[in-house]
Amino acid sequence: MNEIRLKNEMKNMPREMNVEKTAPDPAREPSTPMVEIDRVAFFYGNQPALKNISMSIPRNKVTAFIGPSGCGKSTLLRCLNRMNDLVEGARMEGAIRIGGKDIHREIGDVSALRKQVGMVFQKFNPFPKTIFENVAYGPTIHGTKDRNALSAIVEKSLRATALWDEVKDRLNDSALRLSGGQQQRLCIARAIAVEPEVLLMDEPCSALDPLATARIEELMVELKRNYTIVIVTHNMQQAARIADKTGFLLLGELVEFGPTEKLFTRPADQRTEDYITGRFG
Amino acid sequence: MTHMFKGVWKRGDLFIWLAGVGLALSLIMVAGLLLAIFINAATFFWPADLMRISLKSGGTVIGLKTGREAIPQPETPEASARYRLQIKQGNRDVTGADFIWIDEADIARVEKAEGALIVERREWGDFYGLLKEVREGGGQVAGGGASGLLTLQEKMETALAIHAEIDDLTKSDIGRVNYKMEKNRLAMASLKPGADDQALARLSKERKELERHYQELTARLQVLRDKQVGEAVFLTADEREISIPLAKVIQVYEPGALGAVGRIGFFLRKAIDFVTDDPRESNTEGGVFPAIFGTVMMVMIMSLLVTPLGVVAAFYLREYAHQGTMVSAVRIAVNNLAGVPSIVFGVFGVGFFIYFIGGTIDQLFYAEKLPAPTFGTGGILWASLTMALLTVPVVIVSTEEGLASVAGGLREASIALGATKFETTWRVVLPAVMPSILTGLILAMARAAGEVAPLMITGVVKLAPSLPVDGLFPFVHLERKFMHLGFHIYDVGFQSPNVDAARPMVFTTTLLLVVLVVLLNLAAIWLRNRLRKKLSASGV
Numbered sequence: 001m002n003e004i005r006l007k008n009e010m011k012n013m014p015r016e017m018n019v020e021k022t023a024p025d026p027a028r029e030p031s032t033p034m035v036e037i038d039r040v041a042f043f044y045g046n047q048p049a050l051k052n053i054s055m056s057i058p059r060n061k062v063t064a065f066i067g068p069s070g071c072g073k074s075t076l077l078r079c080l081n082r083m084n085d086l087v088e089g090a091r092m093e094g095a096i097r098i099g100g101k102d103i104h105r106e107i108g109d110v111s112a113l114r115k116q117v118g119m120v121f122q123k124f125n126p127f128p129k130t131i132f133e134n135v136a137y138g139p140t141i142h143g144t145k146d147r148n149a150l151s152a153i154v155e156k157s158l159r160a161t162a163l164w165d166e167v168k169d170r171l172n173d174s175a176l177r178l179s180g181g182q183q184q185r186l187c188i189a190r191a192i193a194v195e196p197e198v199l200l201m202d203e204p205c206s207a208l209d210p211l212a213t214a215r216i217e218e219l220m221v222e223l224k225r226n227y228t229i230v231i232v233t234h235n236m237q238q239a240a241r242i243a244d245k246t247g248f249l250l251l252g253e254l255v256e257f258g259p260t261e262k263l264f265t266r267p268a269d270q271r272t273e274d275y276i277t278g279r280f281g
Numbered sequence: 282m283t284h285m286f287k288g289v290w291k292r293g294d295l296f297i298w299l300a301g302v303g304l305a306l307s308l309i310m311v312a313g314l315l316l317a318i319f320i321n322a323a324t325f326f327w328p329a330d331l332m333r334i335s336l337k338s339g340g341t342v343i344g345l346k347t348g349r350e351a352i353p354q355p356e357t358p359e360a361s362a363r364y365r366l367q368i369k370q371g372n373r374d375v376t377g378a379d380f381i382w383i384d385e386a387d388i389a390r391v392e393k394a395e396g397a398l399i400v401e402r403r404e405w406g407d408f409y410g411l412l413k414e415v416r417e418g419g420g421q422v423a424g425g426g427a428s429g430l431l432t433l434q435e436k437m438e439t440a441l442a443i444h445a446e447i448d449d450l451t452k453s454d455i456g457r458v459n460y461k462m463e464k465n466r467l468a469m470a471s472l473k474p475g476a477d478d479q480a481l482a483r484l485s486k487e488r489k490e491l492e493r494h495y496q497e498l499t500a501r502l503q504v505l506r507d508k509q510v511g512e513a514v515f516l517t518a519d520e521r522e523i524s525i526p527l528a529k530v531i532q533v534y535e536p537g538a539l540g541a542v543g544r545i546g547f548f549l550r551k552a553i554d555f556v557t558d559d560p561r562e563s564n565t566e567g568g569v570f571p572a573i574f575g576t577v578m579m580v581m582i583m584s585l586l587v588t589p590l591g592v593v594a595a596f597y598l599r600e601y602a603h604q605g606t607m608v609s610a611v612r613i614a615v616n617n618l619a620g621v622p623s624i625v626f627g628v629f630g631v632g633f634f635i636y637f638i639g640g641t642i643d644q645l646f647y648a649e650k651l652p653a654p655t656f657g658t659g660g661i662l663w664a665s666l667t668m669a670l671l672t673v674p675v676v677i678v679s680t681e682e683g684l685a686s687v688a689g690g691l692r693e694a695s696i697a698l699g700a701t702k703f704e705t706t707w708r709v710v711l712p713a714v715m716p717s718i719l720t721g722l723i724l725a726m727a728r729a730a731g732e733v734a735p736l737m738i739t740g741v742v743k744l745a746p747s748l749p750v751d752g753l754f755p756f757v758h759l760e761r762k763f764m765h766l767g768f769h770i771y772d773v774g775f776q777s778p779n780v781d782a783a784r785p786m787v788f789t790t791t792l793l794l795v796v797l798v799v800l801l802n803l804a805a806i807w808l809r810n811r812l813r814k815k816l817s818a819s820g821v
């Protein structure tokens with residue numbers, strides 16, 4: 001019974017998406033790309049992980065990175081909010097610009113960058129605090145002290161992630177008491193509570209069941225009106241369903257990058273075709 | 282056969298049995314220990330009937346049976362061994378010994394001693410005997426028997442009230458004057474010769490005032506003492522007349538006349554007195570309140586010192602220090618520190634805290650009191666510091682374990698939201714390891730409450746003249762010496778001149794120490810569970 005409904009939902013998904021794609025909000029369609037990656041190379045010590053990657057990630061779209069395990073998808077994603085700074089001995093070459101500003105030189109400091117570029121992880125990781133405290137954490141760090149303002153932010157973020165109705169009566173319960181899918185949506189709410197422009201998601205659904213995955217995907221489509229979303233995924237159907245543009249990485253190289261439909265139906269590169277038809281990876 | 286054995290081996294049943302037996306043995310040992318302590322301690326407060334024992338060799342003894350053992354005779358076979366009874370006959374001032382041994386063969390008759398009273402005294406221990414008369418200022422006010430006892434108990438109420446007043450006067454009022462006089466003396470001593478006539482005049486005027494006040498108080502004391510006129514005359518078992526001033530009596534009761542309810546009430550009252558009273562008679566009688574207070578306060582101060590120290594050290598080791606050979610070496614050293622004999626810490630405490638730090642403090646801030654040391658001698662602060670040092674490895678280890686088990690994802694999530702490393706540590710990691718910190722603290726407290734050796738040389742004394750907290754500014758006196766339950770047990774049990782009288786005290790105090798450690802632990806565990814509940818998913 002449940003499964004049938006689930007399947008229907010999954011089937012319906014791409015169609016909804018097409019509606020979204022064909023009717024973009026003209027007011028929010030600027031010409032400049034949100035993120036520009038300019039000849040980026042990345043090394044863990046002496047080990048190269050990314051080689052000469054250049055791409056432009058459009059504003060208010062979902063962009064997906066796909067590729068076999070270990071090809072550098074996460075590394076590339078973590079370059080965007082400089083999470084790789086934490087890795088000892090790692091080094092990046094080239095430049096990344098977000099909203100036209102170089103993330104290493106032109107954006108105030110790393111904290112300001114991360115306020116602008118939020119991140120959601122594969123393993124949902126809510127803090128062992130209450131639901132309210134989880135969402136309010138980011139704004140508090142960035143200086144919002146007023147309780148009413150925080151309450152407003154919490155409500156807004158939870159509504160944006162369609163979690164508000166489920167948790168509004170137990171905001172002071174431990175976040176760890178939520179289900180896995182709810183926890184991941186809470187993590188998304190926590191990330192958007194600081195009002196970022198870009199939302200990075202590293203395999204956000206890989207630990208979730210199909211129903212919870214469907215909800216998150218729905219959410220992403222919803223969120224891209226206000227945010228630029230970059231997602232790493234192993235699930236090619238997922239990329240096909242939600243991404244506007246898709247990049248295929250292999251061994252640290254960007255093999256192909258283009259509109260999702262084109263990449264999946266008429267790939268330009270033989271290696272992309274091999275990968276999406278399941279010949280390797 | 283071998284086949285079957287192989288099966289048992291393979292399934293590991295054998296190990297499960299062995300583990301079960303091991304666990305059962307440990308439990309039995311612990312339960313047995315607690316039971317032995319409990320039974321021995323509980324009988325201490327129970328009002329048993331006084332016995333009148335007539336001897337074949339002539340004479341009678343009134344007392345309580347406290348033990349029975351075979352008379353040691355190396356040649357005779359065990360079956361024909363003779364036994365003797367240990368009797369507490371009290372009346373130490375009259376008979377010289379309050380415990381005697383009586384050969385069972387010498388006993389003609391044992392009966393309940395009708396009308397015999399137990400008189401609890403402030404000195405010389407209990408008195409057992411029969412009431413003859415009650416006197417006041419030389420004249421008789423009542424005879425013996427039940428009516429005499431009633432009058433006596435009435436008179437006792439006023440006597441106790443006067444005693445309480447005297448106690449209050451000497452301890453608080455006169456104590457305060459003495460304290461001020463001492464301060465005045467030190468202030469005078471610290472005046473430079475010929476420096477300031479005005480100050481000198483002021484101080485000597487203050488001194489005169491204090492002396493006058495002192496005279497006043499002693500006069501009031503004398504008035505109260507003059508009111509203590511009552512006395513009671515008793516007959517001992519061998520018909521000797523003994524007169525005891527009521528001022529020296531704490532209570533008089535007839536155990537034989539107490540019903541079951543009376544006995545339980547008496548038992549509870551004694552137990553409460555035991556934990557709330559000061560000790561008497563070189564600790565063998567009275568209560569142990571100062572020792573409880575000292576133990577708890579020492580553990581509290583130690584907790585306040587050890588928690589931040591251990592937590593900061595663990596955070597540095599695990600979160601900030603570069604994980605290399607150096608950190609590994611430090612970690613091993615910290616782990617081994619927990620195994621260093623405690624007396625070594627005591628010696629360190631004496632050498633470093635007391636002589637070096639305490640001595641320096643004295644020279645800088647208490648120079649006028651020298652050569653009498655203030656901080657340069659054992660005190661509750663130094664004892665707590667020594668204990669904190671002793672227990673800091675426990676806190677470090679358990680905090681580190683907690684830190685290791687905090688999911689890395691939490692730190693990443695916080696960093697990704699724009700928090701700095703410090704904000705992440707302070708707001709996410711610290712709350713998450715709080716239960717582990719408390720676990721460490723629980724272990725540390727248990728260890729500290731039970732440790733005696735290092736305390737003996739860093740500030741614990743047999744009898745402290747005053748508590749480390751009182752009404753005199755600055756209210757908390759960290760330099761003072763204090764009493765401790767663990768040391769109390771040692772002192773009462775093994776250093777006391779009257780070992781037999783002290784034995785029940787040893788068990789009672791031991792029971793109290795165990796109860797105290799359990800209570801301290803329960804409090805911390807309760808706190809930890811509350812935190813866990815707040816943090817956890819399952820709400821356990």
Ligand SMILES: Nc1ncnc2c1ncn2[C@@H]1O[C@H](COP(=O)(O)OP(=O)(O)OP(=O)(O)O)[C@@H](O)[C@H]1O
Nearest residue numbers: 044047049067068069070071072073074075076087
């Ligand atoms: N902290 C690190 N130190 C050294 N090498 C690393 C580190 N993180 C990743 N690498 C290496 O860099 C390469 C790319 O890793 P990355 O995590 O970006 O792959 P991925 O595409 O995200 O793989 P997956 O799909 O399995 O998550 C891999 O070869 C990996 O071994």
Ligand SMILES: [Mg+2]
Nearest residue numbers: 073074075202
């Ligand atoms: Mg990855």
